[in-house]
Each structure stands twice: as structure tokens, then as C-alpha cells.
Amino acid sequence: MKVTIDEAKCCGAGQCVLVAPxxxxxxxxxxxVILLDAEPPAAEHGNVREAATVCPAAVISIQE
Amino acid sequence: MTQATEAAAxxxxxxxxxxxxxxxxxxxTRESGRPRRGTIWDGSNPWLVATHDQVxxxxxxxxxxxxxxxxxFPNTDAAQPHLQGDIFFRKDGEEHLPIxxxxxxxxxxxxxxxxxxxxxxxxxxxxxxxxxxxxPLDLVRHFALRIPTEAICELLGVDLADSPVLxxxxxxxxxxxxxxxxxxxxxxxxxxxxxxxxxxKQEQPDERLLSRxxxxxxxxxxxxxxEVVRLGVLVIGAGHETTSNMLGLSVLALLxxxxxxxxxxxxxxDYAATxxxxxLRYWSIVQTEPRRFAREDVEIGGQLINAGEGIIxxxxxxxxxxxxxxxxxxxxxxxxxxxHLAFGHGVHQCLGQNLARIELQAALPRLFxxxxxxxxxxxxxxxxxxxxHIVYGLYELPVxx
Numbered sequence: 170m171k172v173t174i175d176e177a178k179c180c181g182a183g184q185c186v187l188v189a190p191x192x193x194x195x196x197x198x199x200x201x202v203i204l205l206d207a208e209p210p211a212a213e214h215g216n217v218r219e220a221a222t223v224c225p226a227a228v229i230s231i232q233e
Numbered sequence: 234m235t236q237a238t239e240a241a242a243x244x245x246x247x248x249x250x251x252x253x254x255x256x257x258x259x260x261x262t263r264e265s266g267r268p269r270r271g272t273i274w275d276g277s278n279p280w281l282v283a284t285h286d287q288v289x290x291x292x293x294x295x296x297x298x299x300x301x302x303x304x305x306f307p308n309t310d311a312a313q314p315h316l317q318g319d320i321f322f323r324k325d326g327e328e329h330l331p332i333x334x335x336x337x338x339x340x341x342x343x344x345x346x347x348x349x350x351x352x353x354x355x356x357x358x359x360x361x362x363x364x365x366x367x368x369p370l371d372l373v374r375h376f377a378l379r380i381p382t383e384a385i386c387e388l389l390g391v392d393l394a395d396s397p398v399l400x401x402x403x404x405x406x407x408x409x410x411x412x413x414x415x416x417x418x419x420x421x422x423x424x425x426x427x428x429x430x431x432x433x434k435q436e437q438p439d440e441r442l443l444s445r446x447x448x449x450x451x452x453x454x455x456x457x458x459x460e461v462v463r464l465g466v467l468v469i470g471a472g473h474e475t476t477s478n479m480l481g482l483s484v485l486a487l488l489x490x491x492x493x494x495x496x497x498x499x500x501x502x503d504y505a506a507t508x509x510x511x512x513l514r515y516w517s518i519v520q521t522e523p524r525r526f527a528r529e530d531v532e533i534g535g536q537l538i539n540a541g542e543g544i545i546x547x548x549x550x551x552x553x554x555x556x557x558x559x560x561x562x563x564x565x566x567x568x569x570x571x572x573h574l575a576f577g578h579g580v581h582q583c584l585g586q587n588l589a590r591i592e593l594q595a596a597l598p599r600l601f602x603x604x605x606x607x608x609x610x611x612x613x614x615x616x617x618x619x620x621x622h623i624v625y626g627l628y629e630l631p632v633x634x
Contacts, residue, residue, distance in 0.1 A: 180333055186341070197343075200337025
């Protein structure tokens with residue numbers, strides 16, 4: 170799995186951090202997403218897919 | 234044309250048939266699989282969108298606008314463009330996202346998590362006081378309204394939690410039946426209150442949100458003083474009224490569903506979070522919004538929506554969509570997943586959602602742990618629900634133990 174993010178669209182709702190905290194974080198100064206792991210291990214794949222689904226601004230793309 | 238005219242007979246917002254479910258017209262629209270027209274107060278005929286998939290699509294589509302001052306926007310009432318026309322959260326694109334990002338630092342997952350111990354303390358203090366009061370008492374006033382009000386005032390850095398101006402003004406602003414002049418006066422009172430607080434912060438800066446806005450982002454030119462005041466009003470208004478209604482309704486639901494209460498208390502460590510999400514889904518308290526309009530022709534659920542037409546989304550109907558939720562009419566505090574749209578979707582999704590989550594997670598199990606004999610003090614059919622407000626809720630929740 171390869172994860173990419175489109176920072177420009179991010180509204181900083183933080184849903185990805187709630188769902189997959191090992192893969193996503195937020196910048197302290199504006200809440201924008203930080204991708205911690207662009208190739209997460211299999212154990213995280215379910216969480217990452219859920220994060221992509223609930224992301225309100227469709228910032229997260231996944232290649233599998 | 235005849236078909237459109239027929240369908241336009243339904244008046245929006247539609248009335249509820251049952252206080253525990255969204256209006257039947259919204260559920261029927263969802264089941265039909267297509268948007269349907271309704272008629273709003275000004276005689277216009279926006280589209281009602283009610284499936285989970287279509288609501289997500291509408292709220293996530295950049296061709297669909299949120300600007301309340303656009304003539305095509307299906308306003309909640311005549312006052313809306315006057316009250317909200319110059320606030321970022323009713324704007325789009327560059328007028329919206331950069332301002333939201335100025336507020337985000339106080340609402341990130343990690344930042345609000347730092348508030349959890351303090352929120353737990355506020356919950357315990359409220360319960361301490363409850364236990365000394367004569368019974369029956371109103372749990373909305375003494376618990377559901379108190380905790381979020383204190384929390385948002387502390388986060389903002391203002392000493393207004395006991396201010397009657399605050400609560401009364403917000404109530405007037407969110408009542409769809411209140412007169413425009415009344416609403417404009419109420420927002421004026423709130424602006425005055427927050428302007429005074431913001432001036433105090435200029436003299437005595439601190440680390441909280443209002444001080445940061447007025448002392449960093451006004452000098453930098455990113456915001457004007459008046460914008461800071463309006464943001465303060467928005468944060469305080471949206472931050473206490475929504476969560477207080479969620480808390481009141483959630484307590485009611487747990488009183489009515491003993492099995493769910495038992496499940497929650499059997500393992501609050503696991504279920505406090507799922508219970509909060511389920512209550513958000515089940516009640517979907519934002520009952521007259523989100524509203525949008527098509528900037529271009531768009532197709533939603535096989536229906537062409539023309540540029541310039543209004544759209545109203547039903548979060549309540551979407552959150553009971555059987556295509557997404559198993560047994561959607563049932564309350565299940567162990568239900569996994571976060572697919573619900575109670576906080577909306579798209580770039581306007583609720584700014585304070587992570588704070589609201591923590592407040593619900595902290596307050597619900599704790600109340601029933603400390604007051605296990607809590608029960609309604611009136612028959613259910615005497616409860617008064619806020620049917621005419623943007624945000625659904627209870628006027629009061631009389632309880633005893």
C-alpha cells in the first residue's frame with residue numbers, strides 16, 4: 170500500500186489521526202495533515218482505508 | 234412541470250412524527266434513492282438530499298457552494314445572510330480555508346486531548362454540585378449546558394460561563410421562529426461581550442485562543458479586530474449549544490435504554506468512544522442544515538441539479554441509511570466505525586468535533602457511574618424538544634434519583 174496526501178485541500182478536521190494515528194498526524198500550527206508513514210504495514214491497512222473514507226476533504230489517496 | 238409542482242408541496246424543514254427519528258419525508262426521500270424538491274419559507278424549492286452517499290457527495294463537491302450571501306443559497310431564514318454573511322464558515326475557497334487553519338491549532342486531535350483531564354474535572358464538579366441540589370432538577374441546565382459552556386469558555390480564554398447574555402442570545406439566534414430583529418440584537422449583544430474580552434486580551438495576553446487571534450493574527454494583517462470578535466462569537470456559540478444538546482439527548486437515550494446503559498458501564502474504557510459516536514449518529518442534532526447551492530450543473534443520485542438551485546442535506550436521514558448502517562433505527566452503543574455524518578462532511582466539517590467527542594466520552598459514563606439511580610422525573614411525553622431550532626435538543630430534562 171502506498172499513501173499520498175494532498176495538503177492543499179486539508180481542512181484539519183483530524184479524522185485521520187483518530188482512525189490511524191500511526192500513519193497520520195497534524196501540524197501544530199494549522200492542523201494540516203502530516204503523513205508519518207507513506208508505506209504502512211499490513212496491520213494498518215484497514216485503518217488507512219477507513220481514514221481515506223472519512224477524510225472530509227478527500228485528501229488521502231491509496232494505491233494498492 | 235406537474236410532477237415538480239406536486240413534489241414541491243412538501244414544506245422544509247419537515248415536521249417530525251416521532252421525537253426519536255428524523256422526519257418521515259426525509260426518510261422517504263432517502264428510500265426513493267433520489268433528491269426531492271421541497272418548499273422553504275421564502276417560497277423557493279431547493280432539493281432535499283437524504284442518502285448517506287449523496288449527502289457525502291454534495292458536501293464534498295467543490296462545484297457546490299456554501300456562501301449564505303449568494304442569491305441561490307437556500308437560507309434558513311431571512312436573518313441568516315445578515316448574521317453569518319461575513320463569517321468564514323459560510324464562505325468557500327480562499328475566503329474559508331485559510332481562516333479555518335488559523336483556528337485549527339486549538340482543535341487538533343492532540344491539542345483537545347490535552348484538555349481531557351480538565352474536562353473530566355469539569356464533569357466531576359458538575360456532578361458534585363448536582364448531588365447537593367434539591368430534586369427533581371433540570372439536567373440540561375445543571376449538567377448538559379454547564380459542561381460544554383465552561384469548556385469552550387476556558388478554551389477560548391473568556392470568563393463568560395455564567396453569563397445569561399450568552400445562553401439567552403444563542404437561544405434566540407438558533408430559533409428559526411425568532412424575529413430577524415431579535416436575532417440581530419442578540420448577535421449584537423454577543424459581539425459587544427466578545428469585543429470587551431478581546432480588548433482585555435490585548436492588554437493582558439495569555440496562551441488561549443482569543444488572545445492568540447487578537448495578538449498574533451490581527452497585527453499580522455490576517456484578521457481584523459472585528460473578524461476576531463465574530464470568530465469568538467462563533468466558537469462560543471457553536472461550541473456550547475451543540476454539545477449541550479447532544480449531552481441532554483444522550484442522557485435521555487441512556488435513561489430510556491437500560492440495556493445500552495449497562496453495556497456502556499460494563500466497559501467504559503472501550504465503549505465511551507463508541508457510545509459517543511453512536512449518540513452523534515442516532516440524534517444527528519443538526520436538523521435544518523447543511524445547506525448548499527449548485528454553482529454549476531451537477532448530477533446527484535441520477536438527478537440533474539441546475540446551477541443556481543439550492544440543496545438541503547438531511548444528516549439524520551443519511552445517518553440512518555441502511556446501505557451503510559446495520560439496523561440503523563436501533564441504538565447500539567457498541568457500534569463500531571465512524572461513518573456517520575453528524576459533523577457534516579467536506580471542508581466545512583465541524584471544527585470542534587474532537588472537543589465534542591471528548592466531552593461526550595467524559596460526561597456520559599461518569600454521570601451514570603456516580604448517579605446510578607438517575608431517572609426521569611416526568612413522563613416521557615411531557616419532554617419538550619427543540620423542534621424549531623437549527624440544532625435539535627431538549628429544553629429541559631427533569632430528573633431525580
